[in-house]
Amino acid sequence: MQNHYPIWKNLLILSVFLISLIYSLPNLFGEDPSVQVSSTNALTQEQASKIEATIKTSGVTSKAFEFKDGRILARFANTDDQLKVADLLRDQMGNDATVALNLAPTTPAWLQNIGADAMYLGLDLRGGVHFLLEVDMDAAVKQAEERYTEDLRLALRDAKVRYLSVAKDGGFIKLKLKSAEDKTPVFNLLAKDFRGLKVTEPNEQDQIWLKMSEVDVREVKKFAVAQNMTTLRNRVNELGVAEPVIQQQGENRIVVQLPGVQDTTRAKEILGTTATLEYRLVDIEHDVQKAVEGHVPVGSKLYFDKNKSPVLLDKRVIVTGDQIVDASSGMDQDGRPAVFISLNGVGAAKMGKLTQANVGKPMAVVFIENKVETKVVDGQKVRHKEKIEKVISVATIQGVFSKRFQTTGLDSPQEARNLSLLLRAGALAAPIDIVEERTVGPSLGQDNINKGVLSFVVGFVLVVLLMAGYYKVFGMIADVALAFNVVIVVAILSMLQATLTLPGIAGIILTVGMSVDANVLIFERIREELRNGNSPQSAIYMGYDRAFATILDSHVTNLVVAIVLFAYGTGSVKGFAVTLIIGILSSMFTAITGTRMVINWIYGNRRVEKLFI
Template sequence: MLQISLWKRVVIWAVVAAGLILALPNLFYGRVEVHNDALAAIEAQGGVATPEQELDAGFWPSFLPSGIVNLGLDLRGGAHLLAEVHVEDVYADRLDGMWPEVRNALRAERAAIGTIRRQDSAPDELRVRIGEPAGIDRAVGVVRDLARPIVSLTGVGASDIEVSAEGSDVVIRLSEAERAATDARTVQQSLEIIRRRVDEVGTREPTIQRQGEDRILIQVPGIGSAEELKGLIGTTARLTFQSVVGRTTDADSRPGAGNVLMPSLDEQGTYYIVEDRVVVSGEELTDAQPAFDQNGRPAVNFRFNPQGARKFGEYTAENIGSPFGIILDGEVISAPVIQSHIPGGSGIITGNFSVEGSTELAVLLRAGALPAGMTFLEERTIGPELGQDSIDAGKVASVVAFAGVLVFMALSYGLFGLIANLALIINVGLIFGLLSLIGATLTLPGIAGIVLTIGMAVDANVLVFERIKEELKRAKGPARAIELGYEKALSAILDANVTTFITAAILFVMGSGPVRGFSVTLGLGILTSVFTAIFVTRLMIVIWFERRRPKVLEV
């Protein structure tokens, strides 16, 4: 006999109610979105709200869930970039960083190798000339002892440098294994920094992922244009603090050994001669916030980590009265004179900033410097009108598919078909409830996954109803026919949906972008379809049967 215990009924209806309540905010998408944005702004301001924000926050009741399905780039509009990372730029920095260590090691052998002088060389090599050619083998051996093992899965057992002799020159190059490991680290670091920079401006559900060996795909829904996105992520934002030697208006002046000539960011035609040695780098920053200086002009407050604070404090104590250059991406943005010892490891960057400029600089500094430059191979701006067209087309497809399935089920199975239709409506609500709960992003392929789920959702009911019809033909009673129909169809339902779910899981793991969006909605749709077919539809049929007690079933 058909029997479902009370606690099972309560659990089933509770799950249905929870799913539909979670999906409810999507019916009022605009209002809930304004409400959520207002709450986020209030939280960012430390809980202080303006009258407009309080009004926006009241657009949606606080006791109801406010999670909504995020719209992807193809539905919301936004910017699409494909960037190529110049991984070879890192080689020169890596070798430059080795020079002090190489110099110190060779100095200890000066009696055997003579003088030591760095030579001009290609960006991917470090060339050192010694004064005694007879000591070249000794010099090569000393430098080789500086080699370190590579920490990577592909470079196990290999060294990071290759050292050779060319006449009186010791030539140091990165090994192939080290280049491969450096390339991987550079792209991964660039990807994480881009992600932090995009997250800082509060965009919803950006897609930032690696493509190929040295490319990064960036898709940000809701941002104004590709140019705006490039302005946010396209600069390296490399901040350094270096000693200022002098100032000139001659762009062709020779800065002298160990110095470089850098233009001023604010003063056109003005150049600073700064020492090539970096006192403190932006990598040692722990925080940067937009602020105002004592004259009320936009500025940026910064703070170093303990190591950077120590370097900064020691330098300022030893160089009181000397100018100190604050350099961003090769341009001097400020060169204040050190007035006193600054032990706290914090300071302020002033310059000809706007409020927006100081805010953007603070974001870039907090996120960190990109390790290498990038070239944008592809850029597209997708307007919200195109996104709205996609939404409208998706709605039409969904409604047509939904209506077709409803009509087919009603005509094929009568009252049982109407019960299956009601369960199908609940099924779609549960899908959106789960998407809202996990904060998933809905794309156009995701809508295709929902449309496919609508068609697949009735398969389980069709299997059950056909089994019930077969049992009725075998002269089984209505109650026994319903019970056997669900029992005998269960294995087929599980087999079909498990195999499809495995496919969706493989698409999610192996795919990217739109493919993942399709797999998410398909996978969630399979879970809700099985739940509604095995539990919800059966419970509704049992309730109907208990009330009507029919002698004959018309399936």
């Protein structure tokens, strides 16, 4: 029979519609203003009970109080109650925990149990914070030059090449040899292991000046941005933000958007802080007092500990923060705050080799932090950069260790928690500055949602009325398919946990028009077949069959454009492209397969004299 689907095909189509309907339901339930309390160390049941009691005694009634995975989530009926409780808990918890404002979904448990969650809303719909960060490219290049300097010094020693000094000066790494005869082994070493350095020879015969090549400089800058984006993404994950937007803007800037975050203090603290550790041997061969007076040995560097006491350390770094793969805070055997650190293979090998050769000698831990403060100078805001380096611990190497060990010398458990969080998220490849900060209120986001929904409803109703009035029964069938097309798009966005933005709503509205366009082509083809004298059953079959090629061609063309937008677009353009791609695919399914199934139910398997089209 021409207009008949087998039972399995009908069941498959109905299953798709049913599953889409279920997975789109969570988007109807909205969100509650909530307060989230978390800590690097999981909160205890005792702390949760105290927090719950504080909320009850404040006179505020919470809609729900949830304690799960060491975190607390308290839901409230309005933002006034939310803000009041947040202030109370901040005073109570102090630095022991992070109290953050958030918006929690109200999806029923039975939907959550099957993995049905509402799709994420972007910054323009949900509200939140927007940061524009600038990567300090000059600092990234300087750090690379310092690494080259230290690596070159070490390589010369290993190769037993005689030299007087290796120093970084004015963008050059200046190597001074004992004699001009030592240049040949140096050139061989540079050609083998330091291809990123360009050689320039000054007038002095016993010197070689090295400079990073333009290609190497570009790679360093490119890596700095990429590494910082990865680190920022890890740090944002520590904050528990759903679907953050972290993307590059230009050559040296990064956009960070945190939907749903209403309290920016903690976000700025975690995003803007550059903290890492360095492990160095203590220089016990030279007098530290002479170093304080200005006579610092060539291979050493003067530091100060937390008590302002001088400490002379070897310039060679054993391991750095970028070789740390995991870090957690806790207490050591003596009850002191400690950070337990795990190294990667390279770092573990270095640490094992060094501790084996230096048992009984002191090793220091250097804490490095870059801060940016905004000060008012002559009525203008000036951003002041400050690099803080201090020795937090000096301990004697008692035995050989490599992959896992602990670091003490921290002032408080909170400092240990913050340091472990930053180390776990990864070290920034270069310092970053917050050059722009914007807060989008949830009221503005709700206004955008209302306008987007209104535009969708108006457009949808007009299309429904036009199709039903012009194509009668067939038009109403197309309207049902149109509604399910929207349901499928929403369901797929929810299942993918994609982020819906205002341009995304525009993409959904556009797919409504495209879906109707496919049905218009089919229905006009059926009418043409009827005018040519074909029977109603043949007209239906030939209408769908002959219109398919045209529909496929138009949808594939639009799909290619949408894929290009997604591949090369950024931000809002990607949001538009995602919904457009999903909408194109779902409209092909509903406009061709879905409407055909319903028409087969109505007109198939029986004699038809007239079609209401």
